[in-house]
Amino acid sequence: MSQTFAALRGQLLDAAEAFAEGPAVLPEILEGLVSDVDHALAEPLEIFPVCHHSPASALAMGRRLRQKQPKVIYLELCEDLEPILTELRNCRLPVAVQAFASQVQGFPAAWSPLNVIAPITEASAEYQAIAYALETPGVELVLVDRSADHVFQWQPQEEPEEKEAPEEDLHGAAVGVEIGDLRPRFAELEQYLIHHGKVRHWSEWWDQFVEQPLADADYDTYRQVMALIGSLFRRLTPEGSPNLVSDENRERYMWTRIRAHLAESGLDRSECLYVCGAFHAVSRVEEAGSAPDTPDLEITPRTGTQWLYGLIPSSHSAIEAQFGLAPGSVSIAAATWEKGLKRSKLTPFRLEGQKGGRRKAAKPLPLPTPDAPVTDKLTEYLATPGAAAGLDNDELRGWCVDIVRLARRNGYLSSTADAIAIYQTSVLLANLRGRQRPTPYDFQDAAITCIEKDVVPGRRDVQHLCEILLGGDKVGQVGYEALPPLAKDVHDRLEPLGIDLQKRTISRALIDLSAQPGLAPCSRLLWRLQYLLPGHAVRTVMGSRRLGEKSVQESWDLDLGRQQRTLIELGYEGVTVEQVLEQRLRRAVRDPKATAADALAAVEDSLRLLESPRLTDDLGLRAVELLAGERTVDDAPQVLHLIRRLIAYFESPAHPDDQLPAWCQQFVTAGYAHYCTLLPTTFADEETGVRQVAAMLGFLFSMESLALSLGCERTQLELAVQQSAxxxxxxxxxxxxxxxxxxxxxxxxxxxxxxxxxxxxxxxxxxxxxxxxxxxxxxxxxxxxxxxxxxxxxxxxxxxxxxxxxxxxxxxxxxxxxxxxxxxxxxxxxxxxxxxxxxxxxxxxxxxxRPARKVAPRSAALDRNGDPRARMLLDAHPAAALGVAELLGVAGEWQAAPAEDLDLASAASGSGPAMALLATYPESAKAAAGLIGG
Structure with a gap:
């Protein structure tokens, strides 16, 4: 143990003795903090502790890289994400590096799809290290964290069983008692710091007491303070907790990869830099360290899961949700980063061609500066009160004026008096909270107090307006060159529409196929995208594409610029939209829970969206298999409606063939036999609804003629109905x-x-x-x-x-x-x-x-021959009657009826049933006579 922090260690132990009534483990914790910092600084491979998305870490990283100029940077990031980092040049930050697997192998099927993302912002030490390594010749970037596959390998493979909560959990965040030990938890410390720091949440405390003081600190101070914070988090983490076990395994993995690379490259450890979270920087696991004789972790091979890698847009709000930060904290961090750059006149590292930046590429690096001996900076930092931090007066006045202007645009009745009130209230809140100058959080509270009313007049309240003023929810964008092949193909095929698909606003596309038939491929692609993409990335306003229909004029709302992630993740499933659509339809009908109705719906979708008879036949045959294997009739209504619609389409002029497909004929015959078999059971089953039984009968009766023509027997249906009770x-x-x-x-x-x-x-x-x-x-x-x-x-x-x-x-x-x-x-x-x-x-x-009408009895001859006038008409034109008989398959000769059987006298006198009908309804007779000119 070095003597660098001997004085600080003695002061902390004396303080522990002074608090004799405190936890018995307090001396161990305080001494352990200093020991962890000393241990991390003594490692020959320089460890750079960071806080993710911290502007102070990014500023310190920029200074250290220019001073040390390492030849190798070991970065805490999934090792299999390394090839995709070069595509950051084509993006607008923030974006997230993503590993995605839609089909799993070696993991529970319920986990699919697997997704790992790592968001990157410009105000992060990780991005500074990546930009330096990729833009500086001779520098190698090595990602050493576990692969995306190992991330899920270390997850429990089975669902955890429900167990009773342990005894100490019944006390919530109270002190947990272990064997002879009294150890505080971090939740208690967090609440204590928030209360005495007079802040609202942890993000505000971190900004005031860590970010602002370290923004202009020298490298040794920054490094020692971050290592101290990381040690504090470790010391307050309960032993054996799942998170601690996972973190220790990650540390073993990373150090194993580092030692393997050092041995392979033969580099001196002094020429390398290890960038990791402050929690991992003070690791004390047995496998930690760069010494060659340190034991390695036995790394298991990856599973057979095929991983796909890419970039997706990210945003400040998404990062806040992932890391549990307060809303607006990442935007404030970005503003702090910009101020720190201006104040320190530091040129950050940026990838050449990076979109969305106003700064030019960094100038050539000067010669590296030798490191000075490490001295104790913690004692001075802990003993010195916090420096004045937050906004200066000019910036505060500008923000007060701008927030009033924004509020008036959004319906608030604000004026110059409100701007003055916000300024004075910000100063007052800062004084009440023991701060020399107002912070952005003080300004937010003051603006809400002075402007917000009971009812928000528009869509945005004052808190949202403050977030917009402080930087807003910045959303990244992936450039065309960094898109997967499918997304590029979509952009290329929709180019004839003349719309910029990268815009962050909704674009209206008007398609008139009668005037511009060349836009038909664009129309087909849009219908497929609407089917595949959830949400409102592609939405039809006018037009339809039902089975057998094709609209001539269409109107579309396209929002692919803001919905980039959905299109990019769609690209992980295939090379073209058509390939993905076919795969999804096949996967839907092969699902273990698929039903015949699902298969028929897939058949209809294939007919609407794809011109692939082979695919349609495969899906239809699968529908026959599923119907034959079903033991319930829950989906009978859907089956009936779908098969009716499909048969009507196949028999319509819209279909090129003049006969039903073979699978459709098989479905009708199989369904006829299937429902006849189940009919008696469903009639007697109390759990089967009336609608399902009606749908079964609807299938049997409406498909009866077709089924009989295909070889089915009506006797089967008659017996099924007779057996029903x-x-x-x-x-x-x-x-x-x-x-x-x-x-x-x-x-x-x-x-x-x-x-x-x-x-x-x-x-x-x-x-x-x-x-x-x-x-x-x-x-x-x-x-x-x-x-x-x-x-x-x-x-x-x-x-x-x-x-x-x-x-x-x-x-x-x-x-x-x-x-x-x-x-x-x-x-x-x-x-x-x-x-x-x-x-x-x-x-x-x-x-x-109505009472039944009494009709006079007719003679036997009239009953046999029908109406005498009709018989006279047939006798007058026997050729027509013989022609109809021949069509019906009856051959013979016409025999005229005897005159006495025709009752000519009755017909001539206007009597008989026909004349009685005309006499009863004279208006109908007159209307018919008028139509034929009589």
Missing amino acids: PQTPAKSALFWAARHQLGGLPLAELRHKCDELLANPLVVPSFPQYVSGFVHAMEPVPRLAPFVVETLSKAFARLPDPVLLPWLPNLITTLKQDAAELVPVLTREAGRTFPGQLPALDAWTAPWN
């Missing part, structure tokens, strides 16, 4: 409708059944359920629509109010949720049944309430 009223109504469709239950008998139900007092309370069943029956048996209107009318007329009124909301909900497509059918049928004008309603009689 419904147990609920709604399914009983469906069952009767099915029997009626098959010819086993005439409409008169069905009407008689419903009348009996209404006449039975014991059944009346459940009659609404029968009505609901009949409403759903319109799906399989559309010709029952008049009967359903009749049944509903009788229910409204005859049901007592205690039964009718509670049922009406349920009926409306059922029609809205489960049978919305049937409401227009009911409406049209009701329009044909009921009078169209209110005055006619008083004299109107429902058709089912």
Whole structure:
């Protein structure tokens, strides 16, 4: 142990003795802090402790690089991200370096997709080190942290079991008692520092007591203070905690990689620099250190997961959320960085061609400066009161004027008096908090106090306006050259639209395919992007691309500039949009939870968006497999609607072929057999809903003619209906409708059944359920629509109010949720049944309430030959009748009927059924005569 900090160590031990009533472990902690700093400074390989996204660290890094000019920089960053760092030249900071894996191998499938990001800002020591290494000839940058694959290898592979909380956790953030030891936790220290520092949150405390004092400190002071802070965090971390174990494993990994590189390159350790977090700089694990005889960590090989690497846009708010910082703290750090550069006249390192910067590249580096002996700077730093920090008066006055101007633009009634009040309040708050000058946080509090009202007049409150004034939520951007191939392809293919896709505003694209048919490829690409990209990156305003439709004029809102991340991550899945779309459709139908409805939806999407018959056939065959393997009918309504739509498309002129695809024919036959088999079970199953059974019957009846033409037998359907035994009223109504469709239950008998139900007092309370069943029956048996209107009318007329009124909301909900497509059918049928004008309603009689008309009996000859006038017409033109008979497959000769059977006298005299009909409805006869000119 060196004697550099002997004096400081003695002072701290004396202080520990003075606080005799404090924790018994306090002397150990205080002495350990100094020992950790001494140990870190004694390492032959220079360790540069940093705080991520800290302007003080970035300023110290810039000075140290110019002074030392190392030949190798070891950086705490995932080692497999190194090749992508050169693409930072084509970006506007902040951006994030990303490792992405959509398909996992060696990890739980539920973890997919895997994603690791490392945000980079200009006001960070990491970026200064990267820019120096990439722009300085002869300098090597080596990333030594665990790979993205190892990040997830060290995660628990199984979901942790739920256990009872340990006894000490019941006390929240209270002191935890260990064996003979009393050790404070960092949460208590944080609250203590925030309270006595008179600040609102940890970010403000760090800015006031670490960032501002270290911004202009010399290198030795900066290094010793950061190492001391890192040691404090380690000493207050409970032993054996998961985070500490993970951090120690990272340190073993990084030191193992460093020693391996030193041995391979043969460089002197004095020519290298190790940049890591302050927490890792004071590591005391056995594997830490650059000595060759230090033990190494046995690094496991990577899994078979294929990782993809790229850059995505980041923002100040995203960084604050990731690191748990207060809102606006990164923007304030950026402002502190700019002020520090102006004050120190330091030229930062920047990558050549870096977008978004106003400064030029750094000048050639001078000769390196020899290092002076390390001296104790901690004692002086800890004993000296904090220097005056924060804003100067001129800047404070400027901000007060600017915030008032911003507030007025956003609807606040602010004036010059408010600017004066903000200035005075900022000074007052700084004095109350023991500060010599106001800080940006004091200014924010003063602006909110003086301007904010009970109601925010616009979209932005005063706190948001202050954040905008202090730098705002700066958002980075990835340049074209740094985009993945898919994103570049999208930009190139959309170039004919004449829109700058890098803009951060929404652009409107107008496509008129009739005037500019060359824009058709752009239209197809936009429809595919809208399907693949979530959110509002690509959104259609006008136009549609439903199955079999292609709009002539389209309008699009494009926001790819602000939604770069979604497009970039889409590029990790393939080289072109079409490839990604095909992969997603195939993956969707191969998913273990995929259903036949999912496969049919994928078929429809492939027909709408891709011109690939092979893909469509593969997806359709998968739909047949899934349907045959299903044991429930939960998705029967979706299956019915999708297959109807697909068959209508294949039979329409929009489809080039004149016949159904083979997979579609197989789906119909398989579905016919499948639903016939399950029909008796679903009728009896209480858990199967009425809508599902109605959809099954709808499939069987609507596909019956097609299925029979493809080899199915109607006997199978008849037997399935006969074997069904419904147990609920709604399914009983469906069952009767099915029997009626098959010819086993005439409409008169069905009407008689419903009348009996209404006449039975014991059944009346459940009659609404029968009505609901009949409403759903319109799906399989559309010709029952008049009967359903009749049944509903009788229910409204005859049901007592205690039964009718509670049922009406349920009926409306059922029609809205489960049978919305049937409401227009009911409406049209009701329009044909009921009078169209209110005055006619008083004299109107429902058709089912009109007395039956008595018709005179007809002779046997008339029953056999039909209407005599019709028979006379056929005898006059026998060729037409023989032609129709031949089309029906009946051959023969025409035999005229005897005159006595035609009852010519009755026809001539104007009697008979036809003339009776004309006499009953003379207006219809006159209208028909007027149409034919009679």
